[in-house]
Amino acid sequence: MHKVFTAQCGSYQDDALKELIENYFESEKERLKEAKRILIKPNLLSATPPDRAVTTHPDFVRAVIASLKKYTDAELWLGDSPGANFGKYEKVLDVTGIGRAAEENGVKTVRVESFEPVTVNGFLYSSLADQVDIILNLPKLKTHSLTGLTLSVKNLFGLIPGSVKVGFHRSYPADKILAEKIYSYFTLLGHKTMNILDGILAHEGDGPSRGTPVSLGIAAASSDSVALDISVTRMVGLKDTFCLTNLAAINSGYDISGIETPVTNVALVKIPLSRRLYIPPFLKKLVAEQVYVKPLIIKDSCIKCMLCLKSCPVDAITVTDSYPVIDKSKCIECYCCHEVCESDAVRLQRSWLHKRLVNK
Numbered sequence: 001m002h003k004v005f006t007a008q009c010g011s012y013q014d015d016a017l018k019e020l021i022e023n024y025f026e027s028e029k030e031r032l033k034e035a036k037r038i039l040i041k042p043n044l045l046s047a048t049p050p051d052r053a054v055t056t057h058p059d060f061v062r063a064v065i066a067s068l069k070k071y072t073d074a075e076l077w078l079g080d081s082p083g084a085n086f087g088k089y090e091k092v093l094d095v096t097g098i099g100r101a102a103e104e105n106g107v108k109t110v111r112v113e114s115f116e117p118v119t120v121n122g123f124l125y126s127s128l129a130d131q132v133d134i135i136l137n138l139p140k141l142k143t144h145s146l147t148g149l150t151l152s153v154k155n156l157f158g159l160i161p162g163s164v165k166v167g168f169h170r171s172y173p174a175d176k177i178l179a180e181k182i183y184s185y186f187t188l189l190g191h192k193t194m195n196i197l198d199g200i201l202a203h204e205g206d207g208p209s210r211g212t213p214v215s216l217g218i219a220a221a222s223s224d225s226v227a228l229d230i231s232v233t234r235m236v237g238l239k240d241t242f243c244l245t246n247l248a249a250i251n252s253g254y255d256i257s258g259i260e261t262p263v264t265n266v267a268l269v270k271i272p273l274s275r276r277l278y279i280p281p282f283l284k285k286l287v288a289e290q291v292y293v294k295p296l297i298i299k300d301s302c303i304k305c306m307l308c309l310k311s312c313p314v315d316a317i318t319v320t321d322s323y324p325v326i327d328k329s330k331c332i333e334c335y336c337c338h339e340v341c342e343s344d345a346v347r348l349q350r351s352w353l354h355k356r357l358v359n360k
């Protein structure tokens with residue numbers, strides 16, 4: 001198990017962040033020195049400004065690149081496949097500020113979909129991952145309506161080309177099974193990663209995109225993604241298994257006995273609405289019509305961009321009078337539409353019984 005470096009930082013300019021990154025790079029200096037090409041992989045979920053805390057902060061990316069250049073002469077690329085990517089990659093790079101952070105440091109931006117897909121062990125991913133020696137994974141600490149948290153294991157999911165990601169939700173609608181598949185996919189590429197997590201301005205509530213920013217001041221780094229994710233889950237006051245990719249790793253035999261529990265004075269308070277009630281899988285089908293959290297489109301906020309329709313893995317969204325409409329009977333509660341809507345026009349609606357069982 002690799003060491004997990006952790007720090008509490010007042011801001012992205014805090015010396016504690018620089019120190020954390022340099023200590024981590026120092027521990028991996030031989031690997032960095034030998035690398036010919038490195039892919040910087042931030043979370044670039046959608047075209048949202050840095051203060052919404054949906055994407056890795058551009059100042060975090062700047063701090064990483066500044067230190068990285070002291071340890072390697074490798075060619076640096078930066079890329080991702082945003083969930084709401086449908087032809088808008090340049091906009092995502094621009095609005096998040098990450099395009100500028102790359103450009104001003106001479107880092108080339110690349111698009112996951114521009115590289116041929118390859119299939120290994122039944123998983124398809126972009127061959128971009130095969131063209132680099134190190135994937136420098138820079139996840140954002142966020143709650144996630146399906147997987148509880150999205151951390152470093154989940155962040156690699158972005159190396160699956162956009163439309164194929166949608167298929168994952170269709171094939172594996174149950175949250176735990178989806179997390180198991182994400183973990184299996186991660187194991188193909190995990191050995192190539194180095195990970196530095198941005199939890200300085202984090203995201204809580206109905207994440208990964210419709211929650212609220214929260215200043216947690218956490219940064220963490222490790223070449224063991226699972227150890228990093230478990231440490232961070234503990235740092236924010238949650239059980240290891242609240243994050244379903246942690247659960248998938250543990251169920252696959254990952255040994256957590258050596259993972260330290262860093263002491264912090266912060267906690268994630270708002271967890272996603274969809275994760276506040278545990279229903280065992282055998283009961284789920286029986287109560288599905290009484291206990292649910294389903295998306296609802298608010299016409300007044302809708303700009304008719306149809307990102308929601310394109311993201312729906314089961315074609316539950318159609319168009320009526322030029323507005324998207326959700327067929328609740330088809331909806332599998334994957335929340336992709338909620339995640340990709342940039343106009344806050346997809347809200348989550350709870351059933352009567354859900355409201356009775358779970359206090360908001």
Ligand code: SF4
Pocket residue numbers: 297298301302303304305306307308309324340341342343344345346
């Ligand atoms: S609900 Fe959101 S994503 Fe869907 S069409 Fe309207 S604005 Fe676009």
Ligand code: SF4
Pocket residue numbers: 295308311312313314315316317326330331332333334335336337338
């Ligand atoms: S309507 Fe939204 S939540 Fe329901 S299946 Fe489609 S994308 Fe998923």
